[in-house]
Amino acid sequence: MSFIKTIKDIPKEEYLAPGHRLCAGCGAAIAIRLALKALRGPTVIVNATGCIEVATTIYPYTSWRVPWIHVAFENAAAVASGVAEAFKIMEKKYGVKRPDVIAIGGDGGTFDIGLQALSGALERGHKMLYICYDNEAYMNTGIQRSGATPRGAATTTSPAGRVIPGKLERKKDLIEIAVAHGVPYAATASIAYPVDYINKVRKALETEGPTVIHVLTPCVPGWRIDPSQTITIARLAVETLVFPVYEVENGKYRINVMVKKPKPLEEYLKLQGRFKHLLLPENKWLLDKLKEDVKWKWERLLKLSNL
Amino acid sequence: MSGVKEVYKMPESAFQGRATWKELPIGGVIPEPATSLRYKTGNWRALRPVLNEKKCIRCLMCWVYCPEPAIERLEGDRIRINYDYCKGCGICSSICPVKAITMVEEGA
Amino acid sequence: MSGNKVLGLSGNEAVAYAIKQANVDVIAAYPITPQTIIVERLSEYVNNGELNAAFIPVESEHSAISTCVGASLTGARVFTATSSQGLALMHEILHIAASLRAPIVMAIANRALSAPINIHCDHSDIMNARDTGWIIMFAENVQEAYDLVLQAFKIAESHEVLLPVAVNLDGFILSHSLEGVNVLDDDEVSKFLPKRQPIYPVDFEKPVTYGPLALPDYFFEIKRQQAEAMEGAKPVIERVGIEYGKLSNREYKPIKAFGMEDAEVAVVALGSSVGTLRAVARRFRKKGRKIGVLGLTLFRPFPREELIKYLEGVKVLIILDRAISYGSSGGPLYLEIAGVLYRSGLRPIVLNVIYGLGGRDLRPSDVEAIYEEGFKCAERGRAERELLWVGVRE
Numbered sequence A: 001m002s003f004i005k006t007i008k009d010i011p012k013e014e015y016l017a018p019g020h021r022l023c024a025g026c027g028a029a030i031a032i033r034l035a036l037k038a039l040r041g042p043t044v045i046v047n048a049t050g051c052i053e054v055a056t057t058i059y060p061y062t063s064w065r066v067p068w069i070h071v072a073f074e075n076a077a078a079v080a081s082g083v084a085e086a087f088k089i090m091e092k093k094y095g096v097k098r099p100d101v102i103a104i105g106g107d108g109g110t111f112d113i114g115l116q117a118l119s120g121a122l123e124r125g126h127k128m129l130y131i132c133y134d135n136e137a138y139m140n141t142g143i144q145r146s147g148a149t150p151r152g153a154a155t156t157t158s159p160a161g162r163v164i165p166g167k168l169e170r171k172k173d174l175i176e177i178a179v180a181h182g183v184p185y186a187a188t189a190s191i192a193y194p195v196d197y198i199n200k201v202r203k204a205l206e207t208e209g210p211t212v213i214h215v216l217t218p219c220v221p222g223w224r225i226d227p228s229q230t231i232t233i234a235r236l237a238v239e240t241l242v243f244p245v246y247e248v249e250n251g252k253y254r255i256n257v258m259v260k261k262p263k264p265l266e267e268y269l270k271l272q273g274r275f276k277h278l279l280l281p282e283n284k285w286l287l288d289k290l291k292e293d294v295k296w297k298w299e300r301l302l303k304l305s306n307l
Numbered sequence B: 001m002s003g004v005k006e007v008y009k010m011p012e013s014a015f016q017g018r019a020t021w022k023e024l025p026i027g028g029v030i031p032e033p034a035t036s037l038r039y040k041t042g043n044w045r046a047l048r049p050v051l052n053e054k055k056c057i058r059c060l061m062c063w064v065y066c067p068e069p070a071i072e073r074l075e076g077d078r079i080r081i082n083y084d085y086c087k088g089c090g091i092c093s094s095i096c097p098v099k100a101i102t103m104v105e106e107g108a
Numbered sequence C: 001m002s003g004n005k006v007l008g009l010s011g012n013e014a015v016a017y018a019i020k021q022a023n024v025d026v027i028a029a030y031p032i033t034p035q036t037i038i039v040e041r042l043s044e045y046v047n048n049g050e051l052n053a054a055f056i057p058v059e060s061e062h063s064a065i066s067t068c069v070g071a072s073l074t075g076a077r078v079f080t081a082t083s084s085q086g087l088a089l090m091h092e093i094l095h096i097a098a099s100l101r102a103p104i105v106m107a108i109a110n111r112a113l114s115a116p117i118n119i120h121c122d123h124s125d126i127m128n129a130r131d132t133g134w135i136i137m138f139a140e141n142v143q144e145a146y147d148l149v150l151q152a153f154k155i156a157e158s159h160e161v162l163l164p165v166a167v168n169l170d171g172f173i174l175s176h177s178l179e180g181v182n183v184l185d186d187d188e189v190s191k192f193l194p195k196r197q198p199i200y201p202v203d204f205e206k207p208v209t210y211g212p213l214a215l216p217d218y219f220f221e222i223k224r225q226q227a228e229a230m231e232g233a234k235p236v237i238e239r240v241g242i243e244y245g246k247l248s249n250r251e252y253k254p255i256k257a258f259g260m261e262d263a264e265v266a267v268v269a270l271g272s273s274v275g276t277l278r279a280v281a282r283r284f285r286k287k288g289r290k291i292g293v294l295g296l297t298l299f300r301p302f303p304r305e306e307l308i309k310y311l312e313g314v315k316v317l318i319i320l321d322r323a324i325s326y327g328s329s330g331g332p333l334y335l336e337i338a339g340v341l342y343r344s345g346l347r348p349i350v351l352n353v354i355y356g357l358g359g360r361d362l363r364p365s366d367v368e369a370i371y372e373e374g375f376k377c378a379e380r381g382r383a384e385r386e387l388l389w390v391g392v393r394e
Helices: A027-038 A051-056 A076-094 A109-112 A115-124 A174-180 A194-206 A227-239 A265-269 A273-279 A281-304 B061-067 B091-095 C011-021 C036-047 C063-075 C084-099 C142-157 C186-192 C219-248 C273-286 C304-311 C334-346 C364-380
Strands: A043-047 A098-108 A127-133 A185-190 A211-216 A246-249 A252-255 B047-051 B069-073 B079-082 B101-105 C006-011 C027-030 C052-057 C078-082 C105-110 C133-139 C165-170 C178-183 C255-259 C265-270 C291-296 C299-300 C316-321 C349-355 C389-392
Touching: A027 A051, A027 A098, A027 A194, A027 A211, A051 A098, A051 B101, A076 A115, A076 A281, A076 C027, A076 C052, A076 C063, A098 A109, A109 A127, A109 A194, A115 A127, A115 A211, A115 C027, A115 C063, A115 C265, A127 C364, A174 A211, A174 C052, A185 A194, A185 A227, A185 C142, A194 A211, A194 C273, A227 A246, A227 A265, A227 B091, A246 C299, A252 A281, A265 A273, A265 C133, A265 C291, A273 A281, A273 C389, B047 B069, B047 B079, B061 B069, B061 B091, B091 B101, C011 C105, C011 C142, C011 C165, C011 C186, C027 C063, C027 C291, C036 C078, C036 C165, C052 C063, C063 C078, C063 C084, C078 C084, C084 C219, C084 C299, C105 C142, C105 C186, C105 C299, C133 C142, C133 C219, C142 C165, C142 C178, C142 C186, C142 C219, C165 C186, C186 C219, C255 C273, C265 C273, C265 C304, C265 C334, C273 C291, C273 C364, C291 C364, C299 C334, C304 C334, C316 C364, C334 C389
Parallel strands: A043 A098, A098 A127, A127 A211, A185 A211, C027 C052, C027 C078, C078 C105, C105 C165, C133 C165, C265 C291, C265 C316, C316 C349, C349 C389
Antiparallel strands: A185 A246, A246 A252, B047 B101, B069 B079, C006 C178, C133 C299, C255 C291
């Protein structure tokens, strides 16, 4: 495989085995399983603490068929730096085969507590891919707000109260942070667009230097959605412009899933318990702010893509 | 020199919940892949996906989107649901373009 | 046998020189006073092609140790260095490095922990990390810093041990003091420290899961195993000390004893103060006063049996702590030894001295006063005060 064109081209190999204990309908599970479809040879996974880490490696059970390392929550990028540089020097000194290195972190481990380690790794320029699976809150500890939680969403630390109706602050922009480091490749991806996603992982692996992929992963308990709707909601996130699918290659922006006629934001929100309160008339002001965020980001992207 | 040995297998006693510290591999490693295959998550299921082979157009959408994975891709892109692991989320049924997978209640 | 080559090196330079000779593969470190010169020298070695290693200039000590853990799991030989706040920032990952059995070697130029911020020596940094599962050694002088770093790799990477090792050298007192250091030839070091033979190196053909989640059904067993590894390190440390002695003519033991054959009053300490204690003890012994000095090279695993062997017949034991354990009944070394004594059944009079915090000097006159207090206690058969603050304005 180099790049794939259709779903039928997706390799059969499964590097994530079943028997893991992620929730039924887990979007993050899909994201990781699909990312592993893009492997091009020996690969080491470094996993930050989080849902994927705990639910795939409950001793003595592991779901991994590739070497997998977990050290802590905030340091996946640093651990991956060590793995990447150790193999690089050992290749030179002892002829050891150098694998690809992929760090995986959730939004908490990436946007918040792991941001410094990620920034350091990106600045130092190691040959590694960082994948952030973003379920927009600290799901592993029970749905607390993170820097990735969108405006308006209710979490257990930003509940929809009578005075403060959910999170008031805007979501951080991870890709812009990565791009500001001058990385050669950074992209968003959606599990509802698997061919695009797998190709992006592959492209990132084939790029020299650090690369970042930010994939949105609906969370059944955290978003309060029906488990069968994970993919539908992931697709709606793209179709309503909440989560544009784009890439930045050597500073050049390209929208990969062009949305000509965006669907109303409400279609995305109404399927999710975390946004239920936003649709009440008294909270329209907050919904409007969220809509502004979405519009602002999309228009900016169009401009940056010269469209 | 004595000391730790590399054994690329978890002791069987580990899966029975009775391994002592002397039996366990060093440093808490799990030195073999995919041991979670021994852990059957199929009993989480409340709803059971049932495939109507006649309707299936072999588009593989269900295979791609299964989070476990509990849908196996067979020869000719036919699929088989592995009920040992299927948690019954229903993604396969909801995204199937020809409604070839229906969710039925377990035990019904 | 070598030892002909003598270089004028500071403690930091001696550590860096040892690391170069140890053919380390990966160094990840962050600058902090008084350790910084170690990483400066190592950067020079790497950039001048004298050391074929990856030097990873990380953005924090937390990332330094995290990077080291990742590198160590691949099978590489790994080194880092830090001090004080840096060690405190590493704290979380220190536990994990030991639990994952990553044989990293770290030099710590000991420095007081804030606040108030201070760059000078005490042992509050390493004492805060004493239960992280690392093997902990203390150098008394620059020569020992060099020698211990080389031994540390041999100990850490031994398949009977597989634990990280921290080599402590007193900040400024050793890190910045120039000494004539007997260094080994490069090829002697290569023979003493051949390429690391890792257990479970990261290997795509044999995929291993490192650092899984262990619930109450297995966590305890994994920790029990780790505790045993620490105990199992003792014979290896002793063996390596003897082997290194054959190579260098400088044999190492967990405890350095002076005048203990007939000591009535004994003093025990860590780090550079041991030299001062010994110098003053020599003067005392010339006057026929039976004082003995015990310098601990090894703090973890604690050399319990060895210590007890020296303490038969000792009437007064003075324990010097360069750190406080707030609200406890003494300093960390006191607490450690009190436990050992209780189990042994020996009941000398015990004095605990807290000294030297934040770089306050331990002067020979301070030591004389401490010894006199010890002899007074021996005469009286009891201690007036069990905890003495020495060198502080009361």
